[in-house]
Amino acid sequence: MYCRLKKTKCHYAPDGCQKCRRLGLACVVPLEDQRKHPASKSEIKELRERVAELEAALEAARSQQKTAPKPPHRELGVTETLSQSNNLISRLTQRDWQLNSNAEGQFKFFGPTSSVHLTESISISLLDSCGAAGINEDDLAINDLDPDTQIHLLDVYWKYQHTVLQVFQKDTFLKGLQQRQPKYVSKALIYSVFACAARISPRADLKALALPRTEDDFGDDLPYLLAKATQYTEEELKRPRITTIQSLLLLSVLNSALGNDTKGWLLTGDACRLAVDLGIHKNDAMKLPPGNLSLEDVQSRQLVYWACVVFDRFWGLYLGRPFCLNATDIPAQEAKWMAVNSSWEAKMAYAWVSLLVIIGDICDVLNADVRAYEQLDDFDRKLQSWRSNLDPSLQYRKGCPASVSSLNLQYSAAMTLLHQPTARFGSRPEEPSMRNAYSRRQCITFATAMASCLQNFQQQHGDVTALSGVALHSISLAATTLVASIAEKKSVDVSSQMHSLKACVRALGELETTYLVARRVRKIIQLIIRVCHLETDYVESQQRPVPVPAISTSPARLVDSSVIDEVVVEDLLSLETQFGDGPVMSEYSPFAFDAHLPMSAQFDIFHTFDAEAVVGPDTFSRTN
Template sequence: MPEAKARSLRNRRHITIACWPCRDDKIKCDGATPVCRQCNAKNRNCLYAEVDRRNRLSLRKAVEAYSQRVKQLESFIRAHDLVLPPTDPEHEALLNQLSTLYAPNESPNTNSSQETSPENAFNKHPRLVPDLVNTPAADPSDSPQALRLDPLDISSPSLQAILQAPADDVEAPSMNIPMQPNHSTTALPFNHCFDVDWVWDHSMMAHMDSDIGIGGLGTWTPNSDGQLPQENALCSSSDPSPPTLPDDDDSTDDEDHLAVTNQLSARLGSLLTTDNGEKHFYGATSNFNLARGGIVSALYAKRNEKERQAQARLEAVGLDQSISSKLEDHLLHLFFTWHNPSLYIVDQNTFNKARKQFEQGDVKTSFYSPFLLNTMCAVGALFVTRKYPGLPSPLGEFFASRATTLLDIELEHPQIATVQALAILSSHEAACTRDTQGWLLSGMAIRLAIDFGLHISAKPYVEAGTMSTEEARGRSVAFWGAFATDRMWSLYLGRPFHNISQAVTMERPISFLQQQGNHWTEGTSQENRGPEDELLNYQEVTVGQWVQLSRIMSPLEGSLYFQADASKTELQSLAEKTWGQMLSWRANLPKELNLDLESPMPAKCVPHILVLHMLYEYLVILLHRPFVAKHYIQPYPQVGQGHQHAREMCVRSASRISVLLSWYEKWYSFSQINIQVVQITFSAALILVYATVSETNAQNHRQLTGHLEMCCRALAELGNIFNNATRTLDVLLHVKRTWQARLVAASAGSKRRGFAVTTESQSKRRSKSDDENR
């Protein structure tokens, strides 16, 4: 190993011990012995402080030295044909691993006829390996020379006792960890998972308070039989990310591949499995991320007990009516057809499979729960107008009340289905104008999604075999659905959103797509479906474009609408950059999602593609609306294209939303549409109200009025299924009347002022003419 020797002998940049003359002169010392370079050049006496150098003892080198010593003993034992006790089978694998990792060089004193490879020697004969883990630290009073391996002295009585073959009734020597670890020494109480490359540094112990109790440190305790726990049980890591090695010029052989140091320095978290069977995310600051692959204790109710409690609670509040599976399937179909595609939060295939497993008695599925079923039925019931005998009316409120009743029990044992259900229930609360409840439920969903680690990449776990592709896809759909719902609420209520975009590494659902070419169907049954009802879904492509658009807008939304101390120049620069990215997004839209809004009505497409284009135009309005005012946040001198450009962009996008609504009404119906269209239509109508009351050109006024009537009619029909649409329409009419009154008053005041100025100028001219005539 010439390369390793050269590396170990290279000069270090820093040393820990300098000689006394160099310390007094405060100059750099190279630490050479017996005389350093500075003292040698100045021809002076070089003295070093007496320091215990055992803190620099490398465990790797110690193991190699002990292994070489054991090999000498084995050669001696084989030469004398001594009988050895059998090796403990429990430790055989560990000893083989040690012999492989720390195979010493052949001793030059060994007879060539007896030389053999370490592996063959260990396989042929049992070995004597010292218990390095529990070797107590040497007494500080001992000299460093005590660590030297002396030649074998066979006359030693203790060695004779070791080499003597045991009798039949004598138990073989055990190499197990003692029942009570020796804490009297200064050695740190490592558990069995410590990395063998750890460098001993007893100097750190001097800074520890001697009054600290060892029992409070949570050290490892042996099993009841005193045996080491199975290594793979706790050391197997579910985190597939490889450890990073430091690129430090000061690294030596003693500091290579320090897995313990790398784990301690980790700044990213990992997924851990709790005792309820769910994977949860723990970051580096929690310190739980060091328990990789282990079980983190968490007190949750048992699932069987949860089902019994849920049924009892529904009976107590009178919501335990029997619901036919046919009605549930119908409501679920409405949910998957009209709501889920635009706020994609539940993968239908994963849900159906989990539901079937649950009905067959497997309650351990993560993607189904009665709580989730009731929330999906509550949203699906929004699209139903008929009444069902034996069930309360409105049907959506009935299922929402059932879900709310089950909420507390669900949170006692949360799962990924809980994340989905909270986000879906928040959409129902938005439709019922319960803003506070919906805002809280959406926040709970995104918080719980982070708790389950849905925001971190699932691909490494799939590649490592610790997570199936189906589970990874379900996690991806659940996260991005919760993320989309949270963003919808932030825009809907104009409140700061929980921006976690920088911490998100989760792939889009299309990354885990197992089959291509699925179809979207409008009909509720096979009899009602025609060829025109089956359209290509493009669900995953649509979600991917939505995610990309959301990432583009995230920095601007936080600064433009919620950062009070942002300068006008900064806002203008950020808006211009964002606008360029949005134009690039629109230009690079996949062909299957692209719609030409300036041309006549294209071929029929699925509803969520129309909603995607509405969302884009809505974000264009949000981007330009603050810059409509001439002096509000427009920098002076002018930067960018100015307020006139902002007005044109807002009016154009509002008109395009009206066009998209007309297409949607032609192909489908406003009684079957996603709830986020309410806010989109409201914002577009508000811009059109502003444009119509201030437009003076008759032809432009007629066009804008037509677009405004389209938006108002859409809000009126949306009010039949969403109560918040009725509320927005009332606010819109109030704003229109207020703005019209102000503009009329301003126009009348301008005319009066103009008439007064004209009268005054005419009187002045008459007075001047009279003076001249005189």
């Protein structure tokens, strides 16, 4: 061994070599032969030792992440102890639902009859998961829209869309967006939000990114923002998470606006299935190991589940089809939800889901092969109770937020839908009852209320183009109810009903610029109005004044069923409101038939059917 400090050979000695002592230098002698062990290899050796330490620490951490003990439960009449439930045999044979967490923190749900949870849980807890790829925060960068445009789109979304079809918490979304945290924000969700906002934006250049300019432009090529949202959502489906569910729900709305009902319905179905896959319908922190879910996690999962229920009920209502999700324990969930989140946004979310659950129950009865009409009275009480218990900030009033207007429209539509079957529009019951008369009054009252709400919205916002697309069903329901009432000539207030019908048709005409399918609905309603000669009959009735007979409305008279049969039903068949000089036809042309529905052979066919109907007994006229 030699001293290498001076790069001079010397003989080692305890007190230093001779040359170092003469020069007064410290004699540095390596402990190992550096000729056979270069300095770079020593660094590698240290790194290997460090890696070995880290691997040992990682293995120790994994050993602590094995499945936590299950609480004692009975199986085949034998009570298992806590220690038994934690062993491998218990995991192989247990019969309770599970939420297994993967390496990225996403949960997977497996029910008691499944055995798939074995491969999932073993692969996560026993096998190496270091190869799982993370999500790069750079994936959230949006480079094709300038910052001002992004801010504008978010402002539009918060104002008109967010609290109507709420799929996430605003604070959580903005936090993830600003801090580039990809857990609750993704490109798929961002582009879906931008597309929803661009659809109703007052800027034509942005609207063109979410909607085709005309019906002729709509083809296989999707508008830019919708195409981007669809692309990123399909990519995200390979490794789905909560943002995937939210993106699917928003995409279903966008496809509905374009008239792609089947695709929109399927997208919501995919979202509901994925919610079950991720265990969001079992948002019970008590059945999860401590620390697995933060407060933000619980709130986000709860809100996404409610969003799935709301969208599922809306599509079932809109298309008259069965639902995907069973909405259970909503009141209990509300108590837990409000305990941790009492914001106005949270109250609105619960108001929507609780209303849609009642509407879903109504749809189940009305869509059944055998309708249990005795349940309708109970639904009437539930709807009235829902409204009376509504938070004061959510009560409808003139000048209220757009989402409150949409909520009020949906409540009125639910009441109308509930009473339509027993209102018996278009039929002449042999024995008219108090139920028939009450249901008719309810239908007309709430249809008129919806028209009034639309007019208030127009006055406040200029038009209804920013109204949520879910209002389409409510508007069409109000319009068809008013058409049925006017056509039967059973109401003394034809003028008010025609005014309300006019408001509904005008609203459909405005809504079709952002919700293209509304154009089809408007055309159909206009066609029915024209075929039934409603406007012509209305003007003629004003030009032929008819005295209005007095009708007693005292409580004693209303209780007498014979009086109701005689006056409320029979006399209303021939009553017409007394007016002064009737206006000319052009003054009462709110429907602009010819501008959108030119005369054609199709109209000739409808007029033929109408003429043939006149030959026989007139359905809407009173027979002597």
